Amino acid sequence: MAASKADPSTPQQSPGSAQHTPTQQGSAPQAHSPQGKGRLFGLALAALGIVFGDIGTSPLYSVQTVFALEHNTIPPDSRSILGVISMITWTLVLIVCIKYLTFVMRADNEGEGGILALMALIRHTLKDRKKIRRMALLLGLIGASLFYGDSMITPAISVMSAIEGLSVINPAADQIVLPAAILILTVLFAIQRKGTARIGRAFGPIMTIWFLTLACLGVPWIVRNPQILKALSPHYAALFWIDRPWMAFISMGAVVLTITGTEALYADMGHVGAKPIRLSWFCLVGPALLLDYYGQGAMLLMHPDWIDNPFFRLAPSWGRVPLVLLATMATIIAAQAVISGTFSLSYQASRMGLLPRLSVKHTSKEEGGQIYIPEINWILYCGVLVLIAIFKSSARLATAYGLAVTGTEMLTTTLFLTWARCAWRWPKWAVALLGVIIYSVEATIFSANLLKIASGGWIPLVISAITIVVMTTWRRGTRMVYGQRALAEGPLEDFLDWVRKENPPRVPGLAVYPHPDRVTTPLAMRNNMRFNHVLHEHNVILSIVNENVPHIRHKQRVAVTDLGDPADGISYVECHVGFADSQDVPKALALAYDRLPDLNGLDITKAVYFLSVADVKRGDPTDPDSVAATNKMVGWRKMLYVTMNRNQADRTKVFRTPRVRSVVLGEVVEI
Numbered sequence: 001m002a003a004s005k006a007d008p009s010t011p012q013q014s015p016g017s018a019q020h021t022p023t024q025q026g027s028a029p030q031a032h033s034p035q036g037k038g039r040l041f042g043l044a045l046a047a048l049g050i051v052f053g054d055i056g057t058s059p060l061y062s063v064q065t066v067f068a069l070e071h072n073t074i075p076p077d078s079r080s081i082l083g084v085i086s087m088i089t090w091t092l093v094l095i096v097c098i099k100y101l102t103f104v105m106r107a108d109n110e111g112e113g114g115i116l117a118l119m120a121l122i123r124h125t126l127k128d129r130k131k132i133r134r135m136a137l138l139l140g141l142i143g144a145s146l147f148y149g150d151s152m153i154t155p156a157i158s159v160m161s162a163i164e165g166l167s168v169i170n171p172a173a174d175q176i177v178l179p180a181a182i183l184i185l186t187v188l189f190a191i192q193r194k195g196t197a198r199i200g201r202a203f204g205p206i207m208t209i210w211f212l213t214l215a216c217l218g219v220p221w222i223v224r225n226p227q228i229l230k231a232l233s234p235h236y237a238a239l240f241w242i243d244r245p246w247m248a249f250i251s252m253g254a255v256v257l258t259i260t261g262t263e264a265l266y267a268d269m270g271h272v273g274a275k276p277i278r279l280s281w282f283c284l285v286g287p288a289l290l291l292d293y294y295g296q297g298a299m300l301l302m303h304p305d306w307i308d309n310p311f312f313r314l315a316p317s318w319g320r321v322p323l324v325l326l327a328t329m330a331t332i333i334a335a336q337a338v339i340s341g342t343f344s345l346s347y348q349a350s351r352m353g354l355l356p357r358l359s360v361k362h363t364s365k366e367e368g369g370q371i372y373i374p375e376i377n378w379i380l381y382c383g384v385l386v387l388i389a390i391f392k393s394s395a396r397l398a399t400a401y402g403l404a405v406t407g408t409e410m411l412t413t414t415l416f417l418t419w420a421r422c423a424w425r426w427p428k429w430a431v432a433l434l435g436v437i438i439y440s441v442e443a444t445i446f447s448a449n450l451l452k453i454a455s456g457g458w459i460p461l462v463i464s465a466i467t468i469v470v471m472t473t474w475r476r477g478t479r480m481v482y483g484q485r486a487l488a489e490g491p492l493e494d495f496l497d498w499v500r501k502e503n504p505p506r507v508p509g510l511a512v513y514p515h516p517d518r519v520t521t522p523l524a525m526r527n528n529m530r531f532n533h534v535l536h537e538h539n540v541i542l543s544i545v546n547e548n549v550p551h552i553r554h555k556q557r558v559a560v561t562d563l564g565d566p567a568d569g570i571s572y573v574e575c576h577v578g579f580a581d582s583q584d585v586p587k588a589l590a591l592a593y594d595r596l597p598d599l600n601g602l603d604i605t606k607a608v609y610f611l612s613v614a615d616v617k618r619g620d621p622t623d624p625d626s627v628a629a630t631n632k633m634v635g636w637r638k639m640l641y642v643t644m645n646r647n648q649a650d651r652t653k654v655f656r657t658p659r660v661r662s663v664v665l666g667e668v669v670e671i
Contacts, residue, residue: 043276048211049203051268051277052285053334054154054261056207059214059292060161060311060327062257065398067307074247076304083240084251085231085297088258089290091441095409099438100265101281104416105274114267115143115408116348118415125423132422136415141354143411144345145467147263149404149460151342152383154260155335157401159184161394162327165312169320181388184328188335189381192372194363203333210330211288213323217314218295228298253448256402258293263408267341339380346376351546353478354471357648362582383463391456400456403449404464410442470640476633477641480671485614488667489520499568504535506569510599510607511536514585514655517543518561518572524610524665538598539570544583552578558592571596585609585655609657611664616645619670638671
């Protein structure tokens with residue numbers, strides 16, 4: 001956003017914060033590398049709470065939803081039950097085990113996963129493939145926006161489905177489901193600002209108990225009716241499609257609920273690593289889920305009238321109250337995982353120039369993924385409350401669920417196959433074979449979910465569309481501002497030549513200018529000279545460079561670059577920070593102090609910080625001299641960009657500069 005020689009297609013996050021793209025693929029952050037079996041099992045336990053909350057609570061509502069579709073009733077007879085359980089089994093095998101755990105998680109961006117990380121990996125590695133880079137950007141934008149669409153539904157449907165277990169115990173409890181869900185979610189969103197470090201320590205053990213409970217609930221029913229084990233054969237799914245093709249197609253719209261959260265397996269890979277996630281899935285999560293689904297199927301074969309809430313009916317009457325409490329804790333963890341994932345995705349999007357500068361607060365010194373973004377938190381909360389008020393039950397809410405999930409997964413498949421072909425040089429037949437297998441399942445599920453649009457499926461699509469508009473508007477507007485600002489700043493080399501030639505008046509002290517790079521002159525430095533006609537005796541241009549790793553050691557953070565002539569009193573410093581490190585400019589200056597001989601003897605605690613700002617305004621398109629007359633952005637999108645630009649996070653808070661010694665100088669930029 002500041003340098004004329006930088007790539008304008010990847011705008012910077014903010015003045016003073018440069019964007020760094022990873023240069024290696026397939027190497028996880030060192031902090032996440034399991035060292036010994038103890039470390040591996042510890043991370044596997046953590047993965048249970050961080051990664052598997054969403055998919056782990058799917059048994060609460062998925063089977064019930066299959067047989068409770070309002071307009072296309074699927075009878076709970078043996079053919080349907082065996083067919084549905086078989087489809088669930090092989091959907092989990094193909095999508096989770098084969099697609100994500102075996103293949104997609106190998107495409108990591110220095111240990112980080114998720115659709116935006118994969119998009120950035122493709123765009124950085126395939127620099128000479130412009131069409132592919134544009135395609136990756138488009139798919140990444142759509143995939144991220146679809147994630148936002150589902151991120152509002154997951155907390156609502158998870159918590160409501162758990163509390164609805166009270167209705168099995170006492171039908172009169174229906175009246176407290178709605179207020180109880182609102183209360184729990186309100187408390188959950190309210191405590192986000194305090195961080196979840198302490199609660200997070202209990203997530204893994206609680207989810208371990210949850211998955212063991214799922215298995216224990218299913219096994220007795222399987223023993224009573226082992227006929228359900230026939231569903232392990234995929235031919236029962238095929239028979240269901242042959243005998244009842246329309247019912248099978250409709251049921252796929254609910255089967256998708258069993259794989260919600262699979263994208264989290266990939267997106268949260270940077271938190272714990274790929275091996276712990278695979279270990280947790282194959283040793284506990286996968287078997288527990290299948291045992292529970294098969295238990296529900298076996299029970300329905302014996303009691304088809306128990307379809308109102310098959311999950312809670314698995315438990316004996318004495319165990320239902322504790323099960324409701326455990327399910328509620330599990331769904332809170334699932335909701336927390338989605339909220340944290342939304343924070344992480346928003347943070348990535350902001351660093352990639354797809355969203356404005358956000359008020360990111362790191363809530364844990366040990367775990368970089370634990371962040372809090374108040375703007376995103378309260379937008380999510382309001383959206384969740386609206387959805388609860390509209391749908392009022394998890395069964396109705398399920399009609400809005402699934403379309404965005406499958407859409408995101410299909411986009412991830414497309415990006416992965418592109419990466420496998422172009423970067424890994426997979427042969428075409430291998431790409432085609434994997435694509436046919438995975439697309440056949442995902443496209444069928446996606447098509448079935450299209451039928452939900454009229455009954456609620458339009459909601460995540462609307463949310464996704466709004467998100468796409470916001471991201472594309474911000475990206476396009478930033479590119480326009482980027483170009484104009486670079487013209488106003490001018491090359492740094494020219495400014496240095498002018499200073500050496502004219503030798504302008506100097507004032508005592510140290511001035512620090514946060515700036516993205518050393519290509520252009522900081523806007524605040526140029527305007528300080530223009531309006532005050534002086535320079536400080538000592539000046540430091542300081543760039544914050546974001547690295548795609550959690551932490552960078554203090555000794556390795558700063559690098560000082562010679563600008564040619566120490567006598568001009570202008571130095572350049574780069575400070576490299578990880579995504580869990582703060583963008584603390586005064587701390588960066590302190591780290592670089594010993595490498596800047598020009599500052600020897602100076603009290604850097606008295607430095608003055610000059611922050612550059614572009615005051616963006618909507619220009620007059622009828623004025624031929626205005627830039628607004630040449631750009632093609634429509635008026636309402638210009639207003640949207642101006643509004644977002646003016647409501648970005650406070651620069652002094654982001655860079656942690658003392659307010660009493662921070663000066664903001666800038667330029668009016670029209671779009």
